[in-house]
Structure formats: structure tokens, C-alpha cells
Amino acid sequence: MPARIFLDNAATTPLDPTVLAAMTEVMADTYGNPSSIHAEGRKARSLIEAARKTVANALNCSIGEVFFTSGGTEANNMALKNAVRDLGVTRIISSPLEHHCVLHSLDAIQATGAATVEQVRIDALGHVDLEDLAQRLNSDDDRKTLVSLMHANNEIGNLLPLEEVAILCADAGALFHCDTVQTMGYYPLDLAATRVNFLSGSAHKFYGPKGVGFVYIRNENIIKPYLDGGAQERNMRGGTENIYGIVGLATALERALLEQDDRMVKMHDLKRYFVDQLRQRVPDVRFNGDTERSHAKVLSVSFPESPKGDLLLMNLDLNGISASGGSACSSGIDVGSHVVGHLHPESLRHTIRFSFSHHNTREEVDEVVRKLGGML
Numbered sequence: 001m002p003a004r005i006f007l008d009n010a011a012t013t014p015l016d017p018t019v020l021a022a023m024t025e026v027m028a029d030t031y032g033n034p035s036s037i038h039a040e041g042r043k044a045r046s047l048i049e050a051a052r053k054t055v056a057n058a059l060n061c062s063i064g065e066v067f068f069t070s071g072g073t074e075a076n077n078m079a080l081k082n083a084v085r086d087l088g089v090t091r092i093i094s095s096p097l098e099h100h101c102v103l104h105s106l107d108a109i110q111a112t113g114a115a116t117v118e119q120v121r122i123d124a125l126g127h128v129d130l131e132d133l134a135q136r137l138n139s140d141d142d143r144k145t146l147v148s149l150m151h152a153n154n155e156i157g158n159l160l161p162l163e164e165v166a167i168l169c170a171d172a173g174a175l176f177h178c179d180t181v182q183t184m185g186y187y188p189l190d191l192a193a194t195r196v197n198f199l200s201g202s203a204h205k206f207y208g209p210k211g212v213g214f215v216y217i218r219n220e221n222i223i224k225p226y227l228d229g230g231a232q233e234r235n236m237r238g239g240t241e242n243i244y245g246i247v248g249l250a251t252a253l254e255r256a257l258l259e260q261d262d263r264m265v266k267m268h269d270l271k272r273y274f275v276d277q278l279r280q281r282v283p284d285v286r287f288n289g290d291t292e293r294s295h296a297k298v299l300s301v302s303f304p305e306s307p308k309g310d311l312l313l314m315n316l317d318l319n320g321i322s323a324s325g326g327s328a329c330s331s332g333i334d335v336g337s338h339v340v341g342h343l344h345p346e347s348l349r350h351t352i353r354f355s356f357s358h359h360n361t362r363e364e365v366d367e368v369v370r371k372l373g374g375m376l
């Protein structure tokens with residue numbers, strides 16, 4: 001079978017071999033419960049704490065601010081729901097383009113009546129309108145406010161000017177939650193310099209294992225347990241830790257930072273090359289969002305209407321090319337993306353999200369463009 005071309009790296013990334021090696025070593029040798037006080041337990045505990053230190057170093061924060069979770073969804077749920085429950089937040093400003101784990105958490109919060117949610121204006125390219133955000137933050141509304149905006153959009157890639165938003169929030173006395181699931185390991189983050197109250201990471205987006213992530217909670221934001229149980233994660237999240245996953249996450253993050261510049265150069269090159277090739281070969285192609293101020297990893301493309309277009313994603317798959325119709329939740333069944341739908345309510349067209357990794361090559365892009373030619 002010819003090798004497949006995987007262009008769905010915003011949905012997930014393959015496990016890095018060094019991560020697999022680190023994880024299997026722990027699986028083979030470390031079976032202690034990290035809460036036990038004997039030698040086996042202490043060994044397991046030391047691995048978790050070393051991993052926490054790796055994450056804290058990567059973000060330039062303190063180890064007491066990093067809590068391991070089951071992934072990005074849990075990290076975002078925890079930040080948003082605990083901010084309302086424990087920090088007196090009664091007003092949330094967010095955007096209609098957030099990931100479903102944020103949108104649905106906000107729906108759930110709103111349904112309890114504990115806080116109201118308002119949406120910032122999005123401009124024609126899919127960026128947050130910072131003037132609108134500033135106006136909302138500086139209005140006479142004196143309710144305790146949390147801003148929840150993602151760093152990079154998982155469907156169109158648009159990047160938020162994180163520092164600017166952090167300053168706007170800090171100046172207005174608002175808390176700031178940033179969903180950094182797509183950018184963690186790809187773009188530098190310095191939490192000593194940038195004032196964010198909550199952010200999230202998920203290992204499987206940066207060549208680590210699935211089912212493990214973390215939430216950063218700024219020291220001054222004292223919240224109560226998210227999962228009641230034992231004293232794990234300093235009482236914040238009961239339950240025996242996913243030690244192999246946590247070691248895998250830290251190994252993957254360390255490697256992502258080490259190789260960050262090289263990986264980003266490769267992905268930027270692939271994205272630009274793909275855009276150029278599609279512009280030359282597909283008349284009337286549309287790129288959703290801002291192809292310039294966006295994550296090097298993500299490219300959302302809408303193809304002109306055609307009778308064969310509905311089957312585009314399936315045809316790509318049959319031709320050995322993996323891409324997505326929107327976010328991972330909808331890949332396979334093209335139900336239409338809420339992000340592209342917001343930007344282009346008049347027509348979703350046949351939209352495909354291609355997302356790159358440093359493993360992809362220009363030859364693969366050539367092959368995809370060639371095969372697409374016969375499918376439109």
C-alpha cells in the first residue's frame with residue numbers, strides 16, 4: 001500500500017518516537033502509585049514532578065501553577081467553570097469561533113444563570129475586533145469579567161495578538177483565559193511577561209499521547225477542586241495520575257521547544273507553497289481566514305461548487321490523503337464548520353481543512369494538488 005499523506009495535524013499528530021520510548025520505559029519500570037510513600041511510589045511521583053517542572057520551564061511560570069488534566073477539553077472546562085464558581089466571575093466575553101469545548105462550556109455556564117456570555121465582534125478576516133473588545137472591557141459594567149479567546153483558531157488558523165489582549169484585560173481588571181491548545185509547543189509563551197490567568201495544553205497536538213494535557217492557573221487565582229477525590233494535583237483534581245501520559249507530554253513539549261524554529265520554518269514553507277499551487281491550479285479557490293496572520297499549521301480552503309465536491313473529503317481519503325472537513329469532531333462527516341459558516345454565511349462551499357506537520361514535504365503537496373485536480 002502506498003504511503004498515505006497525513007494533512008490533518010490540527011486534529012492530532014503522530015507520536016514522536018522519542019516520546020514513545022520515554023513512555024514505554026516508564027510503563028515497563030514504574031508501576032508505583034505516585035501517592036504511595038514507599039520507594040515505588042516516590043519514583044512515580046518524582047517523574048510527575050519532573051514533568052511539571054518541564055512544563056513550568058517551558059511557560060516560564062512556577063510549578064504550582066501547572067495542573068495535569070485529561071486533555072485540552074478538561075483544561076478549558078476547568079478554567080471556565082471554576083472561574084465562575086470560585087472567583088466570582090459573572091460576565092464572560094468570548095467569540096463565536098472558539099472550539100466546541102469552550103462554546104459548550106459557556107452554554108452550560110449560561111444555562112445555570114451564574115454568568116452571562118457576550119460575544120466580541122469578529123472582522124471580515126476572522127480576527128477578533130480589538131476595539132470592540134476594549135469597548136466592552138471599558139464599559140460601565142462593573143461585574144467581574146473573564147475574557148476567553150483562543151490563541152490560534154483550530155479551523156482557520158487565525159492568530160490572536162495574545163500580548164495585546166492580555167494587556168487590555170489586565171488594564172480593565174478582567175481575567176483572561178486563552179485556549180492555547182493549537183499553539184502550545186509551536187509559538188513561544190512567556191507567562192512571566194504576558195499576563196494570562198488560565199491557559200490550556202494538550203499533548204496530542206504536539207506529537208505527544210492522547211488523553212493528557214494541562215491547565216495553567218495563575219497563582220493568585222485560588223480555585224477549589226475540579227474533581228473531588230484524593231489529594232492529587234495539589235487537591236485540584238482527584239484520581240491516580242496518568243503517569244505515562246504525563247511523562248510523554250513533557251518529553252513531547254521539551255522536544256517541540258528544542259525544534260520549534262526548524263519545525264515552524266518547514267510548516268510556513270509548506271503552507272505558502274500549497275497556497276501558491278492552489279491559486280495557480282484551482283480557479284476561484286477561496287482561503288478562509290487570514291492566511292498571513294495565522295498558524296503555520298492550518299489552512300482552510302473552500303473549493304468552487306461542483307457536482308463532485310460533496311464527496312471531496314471522501315475522495316481524498318480514498319486517494320490516500322487525510323484531511324478534515326472542519327474540526328476533528330466533524331471530520332469524516334462534513335457537517336459544515338461553525339467557524340467558516342460564521343465568516344461566510346452565504347456559502348460554505350466545499351471546505352477542507354489541511355493541516356501540516358514538519359514531517360510533510362513539498363512533494364506531498366504536489367501530489368495532493370495533482371489529485372485534487374481530478375476531483376473537482
Ligand SMILES: Cc1ncc(COP(=O)(O)O)c(C=O)c1O
Nearest residue numbers: 071072073099154179181182202
Ligand atoms: C483549539 C482547541 N481547543 C481544545 C481542543 C480539545 O483538546 P483535547 O482533544 O485534548 O480535548 C482542541 C482539539 O481539537 C482544539 O483544537
